[in-house]
Structures are given as C-alpha cells and as structure tokens.
Amino acid sequence: MTVNTMTSKEVTKKVFNKEELFILDVRNESDFADWKIEGENFDYLNVPYFELLDGVEGILAKIPSDKDVLVVCAKGRSSMVVAEMLSAAGLLVSSLTGGMSAWSEHIEPVKIGDLKDGGEIYQFVRIGKGCLSYMILSNGEAAIIDAARMTNVYLDFANRIGAKITHIFDTHLHADHISGGRQLAEKTNAIYLLPPKDAVDVTFEYEPLEDGDVVTIGNASINIHALYSPGHTIGSTSFVVDEKFLLSGDILFIDSIGRPDLAGLAEDWVGDLRESLYTRYKELSGELIILPAHFMIIDELNADGSVSEKLSTLYETNHGLNIEDENEFTKMVTENLPPQPNAYQDIREMNMGRKSTDEETQREMEIGPNRCAVR
Numbered sequence: 619m620t621v622n623t624m625t626s627k628e629v630t631k632k633v634f635n636k637e638e639l640f641i642l643d644v645r646n647e648s649d650f651a652d653w654k655i656e657g658e659n660f661d662y663l664n665v666p667y668f669e670l671l672d673g674v675e676g677i678l679a680k681i682p683s684d685k686d687v688l689v690v691c692a693k694g695r696s697s698m699v700v701a702e703m704l705s706a707a708g709l710l711v712s713s714l715t716g717g718m719s720a721w722s723e724h725i726e727p728v729k730i731g732d733l734k735d736g737g738e739i740y741q742f743v744r745i746g747k748g749c750l751s752y753m754i755l756s757n758g759e760a761a762i763i764d765a766a767r768m769t770n771v772y773l774d775f776a777n778r779i780g781a782k783i784t785h786i787f788d789t790h791l792h793a794d795h796i797s798g799g800r801q802l803a804e805k806t807n808a809i810y811l812l813p814p815k816d817a818v819d820v821t822f823e824y825e826p827l828e829d830g831d832v833v834t835i836g837n838a839s840i841n842i843h844a845l846y847s848p849g850h851t852i853g854s855t856s857f858v859v860d861e862k863f864l865l866s867g868d869i870l871f872i873d874s875i876g877r878p879d880l881a882g883l884a885e886d887w888v889g890d891l892r893e894s895l896y897t898r899y900k901e902l903s904g905e906l907i908i909l910p911a912h913f914m915i916i917d918e919l920n921a922d923g924s925v926s927e928k929l930s931t932l933y934e935t936n937h938g939l940n941i942e943d944e945n946e947f948t949k950m951v952t953e954n955l956p957p958q959p960n961a962y963q964d965i966r967e968m969n970m971g972r973k974s975t976d977e978e979t980q981r982e983m984e985i986g987p988n989r990c991a992v993r
C-alpha cells in the first residue's frame with residue numbers, strides 16, 4: 619500500500635506559515651516529552667509504537683479527519699508501518715521522511731536583510747534543533763558564522779548564487795552541536811577564525827579573532843567587527859555587521875540569555891555574562907538587530923520564520939536583561955540552568971579536533987533540543 623510522505627522541508631513550511639497539523643508521535647513517552655516537532659497550531663498524540671503492534675483500532679477515534687495528520691518516529695521506519703495501518707483503516711495520513719533524525723538536521727535559509735553596496739545577510743534556521751547560523755554576502759564573497767555540521771547547505775547555497783566562501787567564524791566553542799566550520803574551511807580553503815580563549819586546546823590551525831578586529835567581506839563598507847562578550851564561554855565573541863546587525867552567539871537570545879556552565883564554571887563565568895549583557899551590550903546602539911545562534915521556543919520565530927529583534931526591544935522585554943541586583947541575577951542564572959545538552963562533553967572534544975567519529979554517531983550525539991539558554 620502506498621502511503622503519503624512529508625519531508626522536513628514541508629513541515630518547516632507549515633511551522634513558518636502557522637498552519638494546522640496533527641502529529642501522531644510513536645516514539646517512547648520520555649523521548650516525546652524531551653523533544654518534539656513544535657508548531658503554533660500543531661496538536662499532538664503520543665502513543666508508543668510497541669502499543670500499536672497489535673493494531674491501531676484503539677486510536678482511530680482520536681485522529682481528526684479535518685486536518686493534515688503526520689506520523690512521526692525516530693528514523694522514519696516505525697512511522698511508515700503505523701501510517702500504513704492507519705491508511706488501511708481508511709484514514710488519510712502521512713509519514714515523516716527520515717523521522718526526528720531528519721527533522722534535527724533540516725536547515726532552512728531565510729533572508730534577513732540587505733547590507734550596504736548590495737550585500738545581503740541570510741539566517742540558516744535549523745528548525746528542529748533551534749540552531750541558527752549565518753551567511754554574509756558581498757561582492758561575490760561569503761562569510762559563514764556558526765556553521766552546522768551539514769555543510770552542503772552552505773556550499774549549495776553559495777554555488778547557487780555564485781558566491782565564494784572566503785571566511786568562516788565560530789562565535790565560541792560550541793557544546794550543543796558539532797561545528798561545521800573546520801570542515802567547511804577544508805572544502806573551500808576559506809580562513810577559519812576562532813576566539814583564541816576558546817581555542818586553547820584545539821588541535822588544528824585557525825586564525826585568532828580578537829576584540830576589535832575588523833574582517834572585510836567583499837566591499838570595504840561591509841565589515842564584521844569582533845566584540846569580546848564572554849559569559850557563555852570564556853572566549854565568546856559577538857559580531858557587529860555593517861553597523862546594523864549584532865550576531866550575539868549564545869550570549870543573548872530573543873526570550874532568554876546564555877548559560878555559563880557548559881565548561882563547569884558557572885560561578886566563575888556568571889559575572890562575565892552579566893558584564894557582557896549589562897555593560898558591553900549596553901554601550902551599543904539600541905537600533906542593532908540581534909541575530910542569535912539559537913532559539914529556545916517556537917514563539918521566538920518571526921512571521922517569515924526568522925529569529926531577530928532590536929536590541930532596545932530586548933532590553934524592555936527580555937527578563938534576563940532586567941535584573942538590577944547582581945546577586946539576584948547570579949541566583950537566577952545558577953539556579954535555573956536547564957539539563958546539560960546531550961553528549962556535550964563529546965561534542966566539545968569534537969569541536970576541539972581531539973575526537974572524531976562516524977556520521978551516524980555524530981547524528982546521535984546531536985539528537986534532542988538545544989539547551990544553551992537560561993530562562
């Protein structure tokens with residue numbers, strides 16, 4: 619029996635367009651509770667696959683007939699079996715191609731805006747993981763910031779628009795996902811820049827990115843100004859692009875702030891976090907558009923699927939930026955830390971070049987939501 623399928627790209631379109639979707643998730647209850655496909659108008663039913671092996675009759679009445687229905691599992695095999703059973707019972711359903719594994723890896727480029735002299739900036743939304751990366755374009759040259767390990771999305775995009783990737787940056791040493799920066803640099807012969815305080819233990823060559831450095835991409839007027847902003851890591855560095863955008867890495871998000879504990883130094887780094895948010899960022903123009911490296915909840919997406927907001931607005935609306943008492947700030951941050959990201963120590967080792975593994979293992983290491991924020 620032929621069963622309809624739905625790709626991660628098609629589901630992403632439904633998220634961006636705020637469409638209705640009913641999701642039957644057949645993963646274990648704990649996996650569903652930890653991480654699921656989120657959409658503003660999505661409804662859910664979680665019934666583990668093993669409970670459906672003898673038939674789907676018990677859930678037929680719970681599945682609507684007036685909206686799209688998507689069956690989801692970990693890798694797309696169990697969901698196909700369940701979708702076939704439901705189709706045989708007369709229901710019109712689809713199975714998510716590749717399951718949550720594919721959902722974790724899908725990346726959707728969204729144009730953020732134009733820069734001076736014809737440049738552009740794009741945000742690459744990794745919708746299932748909450749990771750955000752960027753491409754800055756000018757005069758046929760491109761820079762990539764905080765690349766995911768699925769590097770083909772950047773290579774294909776650059777090829778399609780006729781741009782040469784010349785610079786690659788990581789705002790910090792990532793702990794929740796494997797950086798594609800080094801791989802991209804090897805494929806393109808681009809310059810790979812890292813904050814040196816985060817790169818003390820790396821095993822590969824890089825160009826240090828220091829506070830105040832200006833890197834030109836294409837036309838001279840489009841510059842990336844490095845702004846040292848520790849707190850999430852000791853080397854965290856933000857970028858002011860074209861005096862218009864602030865790429866904040868994992869220091870500041872739309873609805874939350876960065877966590878300071880992924881190297882086990884929360885008490886030491888929380889002061890740096892406050893200094894970056896309450897002093898360094900305060901000295902910047904409130905008109906800058908914040909472009910973070912992650913989002914935490916689906917509500918942070920704009921109407922076009924992008925994630926951005928004016929810095930001045932965040933100083934009004936983001937709770938993490940409005941705690942006057944320093945001790946209260948420290949308490950809020952250190953007592954509200956979310957669970958550690960999956961395999962975060964191994965991911966740090968991977969990003970240092972001190973560990974390597976096969977692609978399937980890397981995929982498993984990254985499964986789950988991002989957990990870089992304190993909210």
